[in-house]
Structure formats: structure tokens, C-alpha cells
Amino acid sequence: MNNELEQIVTEVQKVVKGKNDVIRKVLAAVLAGGHVLLEDIPGVGKTTLAMALGRSMALEYRRMQFTPDVLPSDIVGFTMYNSGTGEFEYKKGAVFCNLFLADELNRTSSKTQSALLEVMEEAKATVDGVSHPLPTPFTVIATENPFGSSGTQLLPESQLDRFLICLKVGYPSHEAAVDILKNSAGEGLEQVRSVITADRLMELRKQAETLHTSENMYEYVVRLTEETRKNPRIALGVSPRGGIALLRMARAMALMRGGEYVIPEDVLSVIHDVWRHRIHLNAKVRAEGLDVADVISEITERIHAF
Numbered sequence: 001m002n003n004e005l006e007q008i009v010t011e012v013q014k015v016v017k018g019k020n021d022v023i024r025k026v027l028a029a030v031l032a033g034g035h036v037l038l039e040d041i042p043g044v045g046k047t048t049l050a051m052a053l054g055r056s057m058a059l060e061y062r063r064m065q066f067t068p069d070v071l072p073s074d075i076v077g078f079t080m081y082n083s084g085t086g087e088f089e090y091k092k093g094a095v096f097c098n099l100f101l102a103d104e105l106n107r108t109s110s111k112t113q114s115a116l117l118e119v120m121e122e123a124k125a126t127v128d129g130v131s132h133p134l135p136t137p138f139t140v141i142a143t144e145n146p147f148g149s150s151g152t153q154l155l156p157e158s159q160l161d162r163f164l165i166c167l168k169v170g171y172p173s174h175e176a177a178v179d180i181l182k183n184s185a186g187e188g189l190e191q192v193r194s195v196i197t198a199d200r201l202m203e204l205r206k207q208a209e210t211l212h213t214s215e216n217m218y219e220y221v222v223r224l225t226e227e228t229r230k231n232p233r234i235a236l237g238v239s240p241r242g243g244i245a246l247l248r249m250a251r252a253m254a255l256m257r258g259g260e261y262v263i264p265e266d267v268l269s270v271i272h273d274v275w276r277h278r279i280h281l282n283a284k285v286r287a288e289g290l291d292v293a294d295v296i297s298e299i300t301e302r303i304h305a306f
Contacts, residue, residue: 012056
């Protein structure tokens with residue numbers, strides 16, 4: 001694995017125990033220039049993971065707890081009249097940072113959630129007709145509790161599609177849980193040191209974007225994407241944006257393992273995380289007890305790279 005990226009993983013592991021695969025995938029998403037949705041029950045380390053990752057890359061990060069009373073202006077900012085100058089001034093919102101942690105995103109109103117759409121897609125905030133570019137790099141890591149938890153609501157499709165990957169953190173293993181208890185009174189995030197700078201992250205992103213991808217790999221990703229649209233079990237297949245997201249994540253995973261080009265294993269290692277929130281099964285299939293992961297596995301077993 002790339003030495004710098006391995007060091008970042010090691011730093012995050014100081015406070016997030018037993019979740020190496022999740023850490024690597026979140027880091028890969030940041031390398032790919034995408035946004036991350038962490039979906040799981042409270043208390044499994046979603047917020048700690050996001051904050052530790054920000055510290056390890058010396059990123060300016062801000063955390064906002066999303067509740068029903070959070071307003072769009074809290075996120076993107078607002079203009080106010082300055083009686084001293086006689087002019088309207090723009091006051092920046094919470095998103096003006098390198099890493100924005102949207103905690104429990106599905107607890108706020110749809111109007112407030114929609115304020116993030118332009119921010120996530122175009123890295124700018126438009127207030128009163130004036131666009132304000134966000135700092136570079138910019139990444140959103142959002143957490144949400146599963147639908148069905150008290151006070152939550154489903155995120156709209158347009159919002160979900162903005163996230164490059166959707167991950168479930170899960171409970172720690174027995175050994176990791178023991179380690180967590182032993183270190184529960186430790187230093188916490190203060191022990192995480194910075195490995196790279198924001199400028200170096202941008203250089204690594206460029207490397208990931210330009211990593212060699214063969215014609216066969218382009219064909220492979222397209223055939224996988226097309227299969228989701230033909231499959232009778234799937235009511236809503238993967239859009240072109242979803243195909244692009246899969247390739248971007250595959251390139252980032254290839255860079256992390258120190259590869260010089262993308263291979264099928266890079267695609268297969270992240271396809272569930274990239275497409276889990278983009279595919280919707282029809283009602284009959286859901287009634288049979290099948291889930292999206294089952295259908296994606298069937299597709300990857302049937303569609304081969306070469």
C-alpha cells in the first residue's frame with residue numbers, strides 16, 4: 001500500500017478500533033473527491049472516524065449536529081445589512097471548511113437537507129443569487145441513523161446520489177471491543193497526528209484521477225451498470241453518475257494498494273458500497289426477503305471483466 005496512505009490508516013486506527021476496511025474505504029472516497037454517507041446505529045464510531053480522518057490530513061473540519069430546527073442559512077450562510085458601511089455583507093455558513101461532518105443528517109427537515117445539494121455537487125454555496133466557492137479540497141461526511149429510528153426520515157434520491165459511497169460501520173469484534181474498553185479513558189482524538197497536508201491530498205487526488213484504466217475496464221464498468229437496468233428484480237438501476245462513481249472509487253483503491261492501473265478486484269472491492277444506495281428492488285423481490293447486496297452479488301458473478 002502507498003506509504004503515506006498506510007500511515008493515515010494507522011493514525012485513524014488509534015481511535016477507531018477493528019474497522020480497517022471501513023477506514024480504507026472512507027479514505028479512498030476522499031481520495032476520489034467524493035462524499036461519504038455512514039449509516040448505522042448510534043455509538044459505533046461514525047463521528048470519531050470522520051474527525052480522526054480530518055486530523056490525519058490536517059484538514060479544517062467542522063461538525064454540525066442536524067436537528068429539526070437547523071436552517072439552510074446555518075449551512076450555507078446568509079447576507080445581513082451592515083449599518084456602519086451601508087452595505088449588505090455575506091456571513092459564511094458551516095460548510096466553509098475542507099471536511100464538513102453532517103451528523104445525523106436524516107433528523108433535519110427536507111428543506112435543510114436540500115441546502116447541501118449544490119454544495120456537494122458544485123463545491124459552492126449560492127446565497128441571494130451570489131455564488132461563493134468553497135475551500136479546496138472539500139468533502140462531506142454525513143452520518144445517519146437507520147430509517148425507523150425515532151425522529152428520522154428517508155433522504156431523497158437526489159441527496160443520496162450525491163454520496164460516492166454508503167457504508168455501514170457495524171459493531172466491533174470481541175477483541176476490538178476489549179481494546180476500546182481498555183483505552184476508553186485515553187487521549188482520544190488528540191493522539192491522532194497529521195500525516196499529509198491538504199495540498200498533498202490534492203496531489204494524491206490527481207494521481208487517482210489519472211491512474212491508467214484499460215479499455216477492458218471501461219467496458220466492464222459499463223456492462224455492470226447496464227445489467228442493473230436490465231435485471232427484472234431491480235425497479236431503479238444505476239445511472240451514468242453511478243458508473244462514474246464506481247470507476248472513481250476503483251481508481252482510488254488501486255492507488256491505495258500501490259497499483260499503477262485498475263484491475264477488476266478494485267471494482268469488486270467497492271461495488272457494494274458505491275451502488276447499495278443507488279439500486280432499488282421491486283416490491284416482489286423485497287417481499288421474498290432478498291436485499292440489494294444479494295442482487296449486486298448475482299450481477300458480479302454473472303458479468304466478468306474479460
